[in-house]
Amino acid sequence: MLWPTPPHGQIYDPSTWTKLGLPQASELQGIDLRVCRKFFWPLGIIHSKYVIIDRKVAIFPSCNVSWERWFEFAVKIQGPIVDSLLSFHVDFWGDDRWLIQLSAVSSLQQDESRSSSTTEGIRAFTTLLxxxxxxxxxxxxxxxxxxxxxxxxxxxxxxxxxxxxxxxxxxxxxxxxxxxxxxxxxxxxxxxxxxxxxxxxxxxxxxxxxxxxxxxxxxxxxxxxxxxxxxxxxxxxxxxxxxxxxxxxxxxxxxxxxxxxxxxxxxxxxxxxxxxxxxxxxxxxxxxxxxxxxxxxxxxxxxxxxxxxxxxxxxxxxxxxxxxxxxxx
Missing domain, CATH: 3.30.870.10 (Endonuclease Chain A)
Structure with a gap:
């Protein structure tokens, strides 16, 4: 996993998924799955962690997809920040299959565009960084x-x-x-x-x-x-x-x-x-x-x-x- 990848990343063929601990492709017929890895020598860790669900919900966890006895924290956010996260994802991973075109908004909408709803349904100004x-x-x-x-x-x-x-x-x-x-x-x-x-x-x-x-x-x-x-x-x-x-x-x-x-x-x-x-x-x-x-x-x-x-x-x-x-x- 520490071998460097080309800038666009390494796409894993479905026949290799079991080596990554994933189910066989035949068991995932209802999922359009793409597995990509990026790593850049010598110190190029991709450390960001996020989940986007239905282009409507974003989850920002502190944890990796692994199990350690560590205290973790996550926040779930809905609102315009999800579009910003999707653009970030597409820009880095080159996966534009789910990218939607955002329509132009008025200046009033732009003023309100940072307002999102968090896990507890609290409306708050949010900024993706x-x-x-x-x-x-x-x-x-x-x-x-x-x-x-x-x-x-x-x-x-x-x-x-x-x-x-x-x-x-x-x-x-x-x-x-x-x-x-x-x-x-x-x-x-x-x-x-x-x-x-x-x-x-x-x-x-x-x-x-x-x-x-x-x-x-x-x-x-x-x-x-x-x-x-x-x-x-x-x-x-x-x-x-x-x-x-x-x-x-x-x-x-x-x-x-x-x-x-x-x-x-x-x-x-x-x-x-x-x-x-x-x-x-x-x-x-x-x-x-x-x-x-x-x-x-x-x-x-x-x-x-x-x-x-x-x-x-x-x-x-x-x-x-x-x-x-x-x-x-």
């Missing part, structure tokens, strides 16, 4: 500007990242937060994010982080040259001098270690895999992107910004693994 794959030969932390910036005699180089819609919006939201940031991320190693969080704490913004102490540690070392606990310790050290309150929770050292009955063992998460960022209790960013160097450097990601305090409150009410809010919900 793609983050295309960024090709690179070596990880960012091994590039000359990053390495030179670690030398004591050399001034720190500006923190750079691909200016994709998802990454640029995330960075802007973190830097514009005025009251609170709640962040759930499997790992936290991206310098741009850590810098933005440090600046937020300095401004007096309160910050809650939920992450893991050990998850894909080797990947962190390869892509970032560091680990989440090390980055957290550095942030905690800085936070002592700042006005904002920093609270860090390791899911795999807390809820993930709680004893459970044998009947609940398979459904009780031991790691956190959700990617959720809440800004000032009225904006929630969800999707596939982690706050690590891989998601901010090379991987293709996809996020959704939902501007709704009601959606934020629904998420906070559904969380049952410990403190996640700086105020009552």
């Amino acid at each position: 793609p983050s295309p794959h960024t090709p690179t030969l070596i990880p960012k932390h091994l590039k000359l500007p990053s390495m030179m910036g670690r030398l004591p005699c050399v001034p720190d180089a500006p923190i750079r990242f691909p200016e994709t819609p998802l990454l640029a919006t995330t960075y802007r939201l973190l830097n514009q937060a005025t009251n609170s940031i709640i962040m759930l991320t499997p790992n936290l190693t991206e310098p741009a994010v850590l810098d933005a969080l440090s600046c937020a704490l300095e401004r007096g913004v309160n910050l809650i982080i939920w992450t893991n102490s050990t998850l894909m540690t080797m990947e962190q070392i390869v892509t970032a040259g560091t680990t989440t606990p090390r980055c957290i310790r550095a942030l905690q050290k800085k936070a002592k001098a700042f006005a904002g309150v920093l609270e860090v929770n390791y899911f795999d050292q807390g809820p993930g270690k709680e004893p459970v009955s044998d009947s609940d063992k398979e459904t009780h998460p031991i790691k956190l895999h959700s990617k959720v960022t809440i800004i000032d209790a009225d904006k929630i960013l969800v999707g596939s992107g982690n706050m690590d160097a891989a998601s901010w450097g090379t991987s293709q990601e996809l996020g959704v910004l939902i501007e709704s305090g009601s959606v934020v409150r629904e998420f906070l009410r559904s969380w049952r693994y410990g403190n996640i809010s700086l105020c009552p919900v």
Whole structure:
């Protein structure tokens, strides 16, 4: 699966589907199925996750199509954002069989085009935020500007990242937060994010982080040259001098270690895999992107910004693994 594909991808013949764990083609006669794979060397992971149903419903999960005992999160959205997601899908995967032509809309309709309905039937402004794959030969932390910036005699180089819609919006939201940031991320190693969080704490913004102490540690070392606990310790050290309150929770050292009955063992998460960022209790960013160097450097990601305090409150009410809010919900 790590062998590189041509830009248009590798289409699997139906005779090979069983090798992928799929049923035989004869068992899927009622489904028009197309199986395509894309992978680009050396660091070209297609990490976005989404489902489109009947061109009317979009589901944005944090999980892969696999089974791990991880805490995941998904949001279901209906409305114009589904058309945007379908266009994104067709543009990348080249599968235009289901693409529909959208009619021109009036300026009034355009003003309302970001309003969608979420899982709980809450109407909210939503924005699809793609983050295309960024090709690179070596990880960012091994590039000359990053390495030179670690030398004591050399001034720190500006923190750079691909200016994709998802990454640029995330960075802007973190830097514009005025009251609170709640962040759930499997790992936290991206310098741009850590810098933005440090600046937020300095401004007096309160910050809650939920992450893991050990998850894909080797990947962190390869892509970032560091680990989440090390980055957290550095942030905690800085936070002592700042006005904002920093609270860090390791899911795999807390809820993930709680004893459970044998009947609940398979459904009780031991790691956190959700990617959720809440800004000032009225904006929630969800999707596939982690706050690590891989998601901010090379991987293709996809996020959704939902501007709704009601959606934020629904998420906070559904969380049952410990403190996640700086105020009552």
